[in-house]
Amino acid sequence: MTDAALPPFSGPIARPAVTAGRRAFMALAMVVAALVAAPIVAVALSVFQPSPGTWAHLIDTVLAEIIWNTILLMAVVGVGTSVIGVGTAWLVTLCRFPGSRALEWLLLLPLAMPAYIIGYAYADALAFAGPVQSALRAAFGWARGDYWFPDINNVGGVGALLTLVLYPYVYLLARAAFLDQSTCVLEAARTLGSGPWGACLRVGLPMARPAIAAGVALALMEALADFGTVQYFGVNTFTTTIYRTWFGMGERAGAGQLATALLAFVLLLVAIETLARRNRRFGTSARRHRPPARLHLGPLAASAAFLACLLPILLGFVLPIAALARLHAEGGDALFGERFLVYARNSFILAGMAAAIIVTAAAAIGYTTRLAPGPATQAAVRIASIGYAVPGTVIAVGVLIPLGALDNLIDQTTRAAFGTGTGLVFSGGVIALIYAYLVRFLAVAMGPVEAGLHKIPGTFDAAARTLGATTREVARVIHVPLMRRSLLTAGLLAFVDVLKELPATAIVRPFNFDTLAVRVYNLASDERLAQASTGALVIVAVGLVPVILITRMVAKEQATGGRSDA
Amino acid sequence: MTLTFNRRIFLGSTALLVASPAILRAQARTLNLYSSRHYDTDEALYSDFTKQTGIAVNRVEAGEDPLLARMQSEGANSPADVLITVDAGRIEKARGLDLLQPFASEALASRIPAHLRDPDGHWFGFSTRARVLLVAKDKVADGAIRTYEDLADPKWKGKVVIRSSTNVYNQSLTGSILAAHGAEKTEAWAKGVVANLARPPRGGDTDQIRAAAAGEGDIAVANTYYFARLTRSEKPEDKAVVEKLRVVFPNQGDRGTHVNISAAGIARHSKNIDAAKAFLEYLATPSAQRYFAYGNSEYPVVAGVEPPPQVAAWGAFKQDQLNARVFARNNAEALKIMDRAGWK
Numbered sequence: 001m002t003d004a005a006l007p008p009f010s011g012p013i014a015r016p017a018v019t020a021g022r023r024a025f026m027a028l029a030m031v032v033a034a035l036v037a038a039p040i041v042a043v044a045l046s047v048f049q050p051s052p053g054t055w056a057h058l059i060d061t062v063l064a065e066i067i068w069n070t071i072l073l074m075a076v077v078g079v080g081t082s083v084i085g086v087g088t089a090w091l092v093t094l095c096r097f098p099g100s101r102a103l104e105w106l107l108l109l110p111l112a113m114p115a116y117i118i119g120y121a122y123a124d125a126l127a128f129a130g131p132v133q134s135a136l137r138a139a140f141g142w143a144r145g146d147y148w149f150p151d152i153n154n155v156g157g158v159g160a161l162l163t164l165v166l167y168p169y170v171y172l173l174a175r176a177a178f179l180d181q182s183t184c185v186l187e188a189a190r191t192l193g194s195g196p197w198g199a200c201l202r203v204g205l206p207m208a209r210p211a212i213a214a215g216v217a218l219a220l221m222e223a224l225a226d227f228g229t230v231q232y233f234g235v236n237t238f239t240t241t242i243y244r245t246w247f248g249m250g251e252r253a254g255a256g257q258l259a260t261a262l263l264a265f266v267l268l269l270v271a272i273e274t275l276a277r278r279n280r281r282f283g284t285s286a287r288r289h290r291p292p293a294r295l296h297l298g299p300l301a302a303s304a305a306f307l308a309c310l311l312p313i314l315l316g317f318v319l320p321i322a323a324l325a326r327l328h329a330e331g332g333d334a335l336f337g338e339r340f341l342v343y344a345r346n347s348f349i350l351a352g353m354a355a356a357i358i359v360t361a362a363a364a365i366g367y368t369t370r371l372a373p374g375p376a377t378q379a380a381v382r383i384a385s386i387g388y389a390v391p392g393t394v395i396a397v398g399v400l401i402p403l404g405a406l407d408n409l410i411d412q413t414t415r416a417a418f419g420t421g422t423g424l425v426f427s428g429g430v431i432a433l434i435y436a437y438l439v440r441f442l443a444v445a446m447g448p449v450e451a452g453l454h455k456i457p458g459t460f461d462a463a464a465r466t467l468g469a470t471t472r473e474v475a476r477v478i479h480v481p482l483m484r485r486s487l488l489t490a491g492l493l494a495f496v497d498v499l500k501e502l503p504a505t506a507i508v509r510p511f512n513f514d515t516l517a518v519r520v521y522n523l524a525s526d527e528r529l530a531q532a533s534t535g536a537l538v539i540v541a542v543g544l545v546p547v548i549l550i551t552r553m554v555a556k557e558q559a560t561g562g563r564s565d566a
Numbered sequence: 567m568t569l570t571f572n573r574r575i576f577l578g579s580t581a582l583l584v585a586s587p588a589i590l591r592a593q594a595r596t597l598n599l600y601s602s603r604h605y606d607t608d609e610a611l612y613s614d615f616t617k618q619t620g621i622a623v624n625r626v627e628a629g630e631d632p633l634l635a636r637m638q639s640e641g642a643n644s645p646a647d648v649l650i651t652v653d654a655g656r657i658e659k660a661r662g663l664d665l666l667q668p669f670a671s672e673a674l675a676s677r678i679p680a681h682l683r684d685p686d687g688h689w690f691g692f693s694t695r696a697r698v699l700l701v702a703k704d705k706v707a708d709g710a711i712r713t714y715e716d717l718a719d720p721k722w723k724g725k726v727v728i729r730s731s732t733n734v735y736n737q738s739l740t741g742s743i744l745a746a747h748g749a750e751k752t753e754a755w756a757k758g759v760v761a762n763l764a765r766p767p768r769g770g771d772t773d774q775i776r777a778a779a780a781g782e783g784d785i786a787v788a789n790t791y792y793f794a795r796l797t798r799s800e801k802p803e804d805k806a807v808v809e810k811l812r813v814v815f816p817n818q819g820d821r822g823t824h825v826n827i828s829a830a831g832i833a834r835h836s837k838n839i840d841a842a843k844a845f846l847e848y849l850a851t852p853s854a855q856r857y858f859a860y861g862n863s864e865y866p867v868v869a870g871v872e873p874p875p876q877v878a879a880w881g882a883f884k885q886d887q888l889n890a891r892v893f894a895r896n897n898a899e900a901l902k903i904m905d906r907a908g909w910k
Contacts, residue, residue: 061905123769129780134803144781153768234730234768234910244732247631248901250659330801397635404639411643424643427636428626507632511598511624511645522604522627527772527792 029368032361033380036439039398040387044263046256054245054254062236069155070237070262073230074220076159077166081219084163085170086205086212088309093178094204096294097302103309104175105551110316111168111493112543114500114517116228116524117536118165119158121320123232124327124529126152131326158233162223164316169222169493170215173451176485177211178204180455210454213273214447218493221266221389221443228502228521238262239391259394266389270382321540324533333523333534340516343535344542347499347515350430354437355495359487361438362445366453367479371471381450385443392440392503399436399508403427428510436504441497445490452486453479495546499539516542596622597841600637601650602630603828607861614857615848621841630656637665637833647836648845650828653734654691655741657829658894661688666831669843677850677868681889682827691827691890692849693864696883697739698823699814700775700786700793706812711785713817714743714824718758726759727774727783730767731904734897735789735826740904741896742824745888749903756907767910772796779807786811789826790877794863797876815883822884828864829890 091097092104110118124130126149133149136142151157181204189199205212227239238258246255297305333340365384369377387395407424415421426432456479464474502517509518516539523532599612604627612623626633630651637644637660649666651657660666661684668687675683682691699711711717717726729736744752764783771788775796778786793813796804815823830849832842848854855866859873872878 057902057905127769127773127776128782129773129776129807134780153766231730231732232769234766236910240732244901244905248732248734248737249898251898331799393629393632396632397639400636400639404641408641408643421643424640424645427640427643428645503629503632506628507636509626509628511626518627526604527770 026368026372029364030380033365033384035435036361036384036387036442037380038402039395039439040263040383040390042398042401043256043390043394044260046253047260049253049256051251051254051257054249054251055257058241058245058254058258062241066236066238066241069235070224072155073159073162073223073235073237076156077162077223078216078220080159080163081167081170082212082216084167084312085215085219086174086208088167088312089171089174089178090204091305091309093175094295095297095305097297097305099306100309103306103313105547106313107171107309108168108547108551109313109544110165111172111496112540112547113165113317113320114502114520114536114539115162115165115222115226116232116502117324117520117539118161118316118320119229119232120524120529120532121323121327122152122161125323126150153233153235155235158230158235159223162226162229163219164312166219166222167312167316169218169447170212172489172493173211173215173448174208176448176489177208177451177455180485181207211448211451214451217270217273218388218444218447220269224262224266224389225391227391227393242391242394255394259390263386263389266386267382321537324536327530327533328537331530333531339514340535340538343514343516343519344538346513347517347539348542348545350433350505350515351495351498353430354434354441354498355491357434358438358441358445358494358498359449359491362442362449362490363483363487365442366446366449367475369450370453381446385446387439388441388443390440392501393507395440396436396504396507399432399439399504400427403432403435428508430510433505433508433510436508437494437498437501440501440504441494444493444497448486448490448493449483452483456482492546496543499543595620595838595841596624597838597845598645598647599623599625599650599845600633600646600648600833601625601627602633602652602656603627603650605862607857611849611854611857611861614853615845618848619841619844621838621844623845631659634660634663634665638663642835644833644835645837646833647838647842648830649833650830652828653738654827654829654890654894655734655738655897656894657689657831658684658891660831665834667834667836669832669846671843671847673847674850679867681885681887682825682867683829684831684891685889689829689831690846690850691829691867692855693828693858693862694825694867694885695789695791695828695864696815696823696825696885697735697787698790698793699816700778700788700811701814702778702781702784702810703812704810705784708812711814711816712819714739715755716816717762717785717787718755720758720761722762722785724762724764725784726762726787727764727777727785728759728767728787729770729774731901731909733770735771736787736904736909737897737900738826738893739787739824740900741893742886742888744896744900744903745892746821749899752900753903753907756904756909760907760909775811776807779810790865790880791863794874794877798863813880815880817886818884821888822886824886824888824893825865827867827890828858 088103088107092100092107126132128144128149136147136149140147152161189203194202224237225239227243230237231240231243238261242255242258242262245251245258365381369381390398403426404424407422407427410425411421411423426435460478461474464478465471469477500517502521505515506518506521509515516535520532520535520539523529523535597615601608612625616622628636630653633649634656637646637649640646649657649660651660657666666688669690670687674690675687678690678692682694683689699717701711711719711722716722717728731737731740740752740756743755747755764777769777771792772795774783774786775788775793777783790813793808793811797808799805817823830846832839832846836842850868852868852871855868855871858864859866859871859877863874863877865873865877
């Protein structure tokens with residue numbers, strides 16, 4: 001399948017007629033995009049405010065270092081998540097070896113592990129005063145300087161840890177893409193003389209490129225927005241400098257400008273990737289879909305594949321869980337059981353509601369780009385999904401400002417009209433919180449939704465429309481069934497991310513509303529790691545529920561063939 | 567004996583009620599708290615207040631700066647009645663943003679030392695934590711290090727462990743040195759400290775303490791309650807850490823040891839002002855002060871309330887009398903100085 005095989009759609013013929021219903025739908029999607037963009041624009045507006053001295057100070061002191069560190073961090077996370085995510089996804093979907101079925105869902109486990117938690121767990125375990133080094137010194141009678149021990153308190157170390165919890169984004173999307181590839185395409189490559197590996201490299205990988213790019217972009221944005229982990233490891237990045245400038249020096253405008261520079265950088269990367277695959281289409285016109293035939297591996301290759309898939313699970317899940325369990329056994333949270341049920345319930349309900357709304361919004365916006373492609377829609381989508389690269393605290397404050405202004409406006413208006421004010425309507429309520437999640441995590445759902453839509457060839461729409469189906473029928477009968485896996489993936493990612501989310505939850509939440517993440521962060525930031533470990537274990541446990549649900553659903557789909565045309 | 571004791575409590579509480587009509591008026595109300603304290607033991611502090619006054623306490627706990635941003639954006643409709651911070655710098659910033667209102671309280675003025683509250687009554691410190699040195703007993707002789715200034719002495723090259731300059735406690739400490747010596751000397755001091763570091767700054771205060779005990783450095787800088795927490799621990803490795811270290815209160819020969827405060831003030835747009843006033847006065851009562859002291863091993867600010875035995879065991883010390891407002895206002899300048907000194 002080459003890019004030339006599909007005739008490019010262009011011109012007025014490909015664009016469906018604009019009906020009133022579709023116009024309303026598009027308007028709705030644009031409103032959502034505008035709502036989501038508002039707090040980000042609020043931050044970006046700081047560019048026009050004067051911040052005398054801030055930039056001179058930054059250039060004199062830390063700017064070169066943070067740019068270098070940020071680029072290095074992105075390089076480590078980008079390469080790390082691509083290699084692990086794509087490699088493992090390819091092994092478990094296209095090869096058959098002992099344990100490959102179990103590994104298929106086990107590889108998702110690190111998704112439930114918040115980055116700051118894995119950071120605390122490793123930093124504590126591997127510190128000079130930690131259990132590993134202390135045991136080594138006791139066993140061999142070493143003192144400081146007598147031995148070499150890997151130091152993880154640097155960009156490489158933080159990058160490696162972030163990679164371990166972020167690779168599932170790439171894995172999940174790449175795996176879905178590989179599963180959706182029809183074996184016919186790969187077989188066509190084989191008949192043209194490719195070996196099984198060559199077929200994968202030259203056909204499978206390029207066809208999965210939108211999905212892989214979306215996954216890596218998510219991982220990179222999450223790494224850029226990370227504050228807790230890099231800060232704890234003493235690595236200065238853009239995000240830590242935003243915090244220092246804003247909170248330490250009280251230079252809100254300067255901090256906003258730093259955040260905007262970070263966003264511009266992210267937009268640039270996204271633009272480069274989009275340009276690179278411009279005019280290419282990644283859909284398949286294969287009439288028949290058969291799940292790809294699995295490659296049976298010999299004993300040596302099978303053990304290598306098994307180990308390669310096991311390693312990220314061990315490092316990204318089993319070892320940190322063991323470290324947390326050790327901490328919990330030593331001095332776990334005494335409150336375990338009593339109110340953890342309430343925390344878990346709050347977290348679960350909040351994450352579930354937010355995930356449903358985020359996926360709906362993502363589907364609406366993604367769909368608009370399909371129905372009305374164009375520079376305006378593209379720009380709206382990009383701006384709306386950039387929130388993922390913005391540190392949570394910046395988002396939270398960006399959400400509070402417009403909501404507070406709106407609330408006070410409503411209050412003043414009603415006060416003038418009816419004599420009594422409404423007080424705060426949105427601020428300090430669950431609505432504000434969900435709004436913050438939507439801004440922050442829309443990109444997480446956009447990635448899978450867009451990748452899923454990309455894979456449905458325009459010929460399907462065209463054929464259905466020719467046969468007299470309305471747009472709505474096309475959506476219901478063709479798109480939704482084909483998109484189901486993508487939508488589930490989007491929902492799972494959003495759910496787990498909301499569950500782990502911290503700064504925005506803490507800042508925007510209503511009175512007396514505690515979640516698991518808030519609990520864990522409060523204890524951890526108060527340096528009570530042992531106590532925090534209990535909550536961390538519960539977060540992981542709650543996060544596992546949707547992971548298991550979705551793996552079961554995917555497994556069932558595979559068992560029944562999953563496709564009406566199979 | 568029991569009878570007299572009970573009578574004293576009865577008389578005492580009656581006197582308090584009579585003395586604070588605010589408490590009476592605030593009956594059956596609620597109090598909305600924006601707090602950056604997040605210690606489990608504080609729950610007893612709040613529920614006791616509810617028991618005494620019938621005022622229910624609602625809480626939002628988050629980082630200080632975001633809480634200030636929330637109060638700002640909520641404006642005149644903000645539900646916040648009282649703001650609590652764990653550092654002088656941020657409560658002073660709230661005052662600067664006009665988020666607090668003054669409270670002229672006789673009771674608070676007479677109980678809380680002048681250097682621990684805002685001269686205009688916008689905020690009051692209710693507990694203090696001293697920033698002390700924890701030194702390895704076997705490596706640092708008694709009296710070998712006596713001041714914060716000594717941390718920059720080249721003889722401690724490769725021996726000092728301290729956390730990042732992003733941390734507000736270090737900003738306030740450097741702010742107090744700035745007040746004592748001026749910008750130029752403070753920058754030289756910060757450079758000296760950086761040159762003496764055993765390793766780049768990382769982790770929290772507890773990590774510095776553990777590193778000094780394990781021999782990664784000889785001198786750790788930390789707040790007192792972190793060390794107190796280790797002295798209260800049952801774990802053998804924590805006991806070993808405590809065994810290895812000695813508490814040094816710096817600058818006893820001159821201005822005294824730098825102390826930071828956990829402070830509270832009444833929100834500018836509070837709707838429950840009587841409840842807020844009652845709450846602040848409650849925080850300075852002996853029973854509330856004991857919660858601060860025993861719950862989080864902080865130093866009480868009210869005379870007559872003793873710190874817990876583990877903390878008292880380090881001995882009494884002279885506090886830097888510099889008003890918290892001064893080093894609080896120095897925070898931003900201090901951070902820039904630390905940036906220039908390469909203090910990460």
